[in-house]
Amino acid sequence: MEERVIEFANVLRRNGVRVSLAENMDAFRALKSLGIADPLLFRHALRATLIKRGSDIQPFEELFDFFFLGIGQAIDALDRRVMAELGLSPAEFQQMLERIERLLKEMDGDLSDLTRALLTANRGELERLLREAAQREGESGLNDGFRFTPYTRMGARLGLDRVQSDIERFKAMLRMLGGAGEELQNVLRFLDERMRDLNRLLRQVIQQEQRKRGVEPRDSGQRSSLADKSFAFYTEDDIRRMNDAVARLAQRLKNRLSVRRKKAVRGRFNVKETLRSNLQYGGVPFHIQLDRRKKTKPQVMILCDISDSVLNASRFMLQFVYSVQDLYAKVRSFVFVSDLGEVTKLFEEHDINHAVETALKGDVIDVFSHSNFGRAFEIFYRNYFSAVNRKTTVLIIGDGRNNYNRPSDWVLREIQQKAKQLIWLNPESRMTWGVGDSEMPRYGPYCDVAEECRSINQLDKVVDLIAP
DSSP states (O other): OHHHHHHHHHHHHHTTOOOOHHHHHHHHHHHHHHOSSSHHHHHHHHHHHHOOSGGGHHHHHHHHIIIIIHHHHHHHHHHHHHHHHHTOOHHHHHHHHHHHHHHHHHSSSOOOHHHHHHHTTOHHHHHHHHHHHHHHHHHHGGGSTTOSOHHHHHHHHHTHHHHHHHHHHHHHHHHHHOOOHHHHHHHHHHHHHHHHHHHHHHHHHHHHHHHHTTOSOOSTTHHHHHHHSOGGGOOHHHHHHHHHHHHHHHHHHHHHHHHHHHHHHHOEEOHHHHHHHTGGGTTOOSSOOEEOOOOOOOEEEEEEEOSGGGHHHHHHHHHHHHHSGGGSSEEEEEEESSSEEEOHHHHHHSOHHHHHHHHHTTSSSOTTSOOOHHHHHHHHHHHHGGGOOTTEEEEEESOOBOTTOOOOTHHHHHHHHHSSEEEEEESSOGGGTTSTTBOHHHHGGGOSEEEEOOSHHHHHHHGGGGOO
């Protein structure tokens, strides 16, 4: 425990809290007398010995929760949420876990430690695996030239692809065995939710480790930090503040277009018509001719990848596009992971927040499948390509990671030839395009614009690309 207290004291120092060696010793003596059995007494002992300024109390409380309770509490919260969604009591939930554990023993092939811990809700083992991965990330994550995001690196260390494969094999075995209908459906729903829970948990661990290293500022620069922060690492509080950011960015775009349209009303100088109409004066421009052709509103079709790795970026773009939809003649939106579904009616019938949450939570398409851009593009071509015309801007938001499936880049070639423009905004660093299962080198040549877009500030720089 002394090592953990020393590590916690270092975390406090990295976040601007002054802790001396003498205060460390005071903490050791206090814990020796009081013990660590009572969690509340443990917290109070550390606060009394390590904190000496009133202004440091709030950061102490926040960092204590992150450091000592963060992962464990997150795991407990996920279990409670799953029980509530399945309508199971704690006893029924435990019975289901025991049945899953028995079935896992019958499964052919080895399961990863992470898969077994995840599916049997083994909190201790799950927490150990996540902490070990987080520690390795802290030790070596900054030494790879920033070619990969922390999520990508930790996902590789934990073997998320193997976990997904294990779960799919287990689901196939369950379907073969059959069983009671409702019970089987509950187990299948639990398995789908569990993979999504793991992705949520991984993001929370990354945020916790970043906070421990003092990466996130705690000062009044919170708004600017949100603008620079990668969508991938938005917290729940960031997502709530996202609405304000969307509104500000949308208003900025509308203001730019207002100025542009005022100039258009006056008309642009038409060189050819001016010369032609002034031939009788020897080419001297006595009569200036202006081009006052009315500009028609374009159409927009937006395709959003809503897999976990880019979920927040897609959430932001859906909100943004619908905040400025009055600037366009028509806006049609689609979401995809492997399947593709249209969500335009959701936004016509519901307020924006409800529509976005419904689109992203899995009511429209299966959000738990492996990403398959090629399949989604083929579905779009088969069902919706006829709606694309010379007034259509097609906007794709996604990382282009296709799990080594058929890329179907020919669909983008057909779209580019028929549409006004094809724009791809990628929430991954450009340095990772083409690395691993990324198909961006195949997709990029068929896009009029392909830009990295990982934060609000980056989106602000490319917002004119989607302006009418």
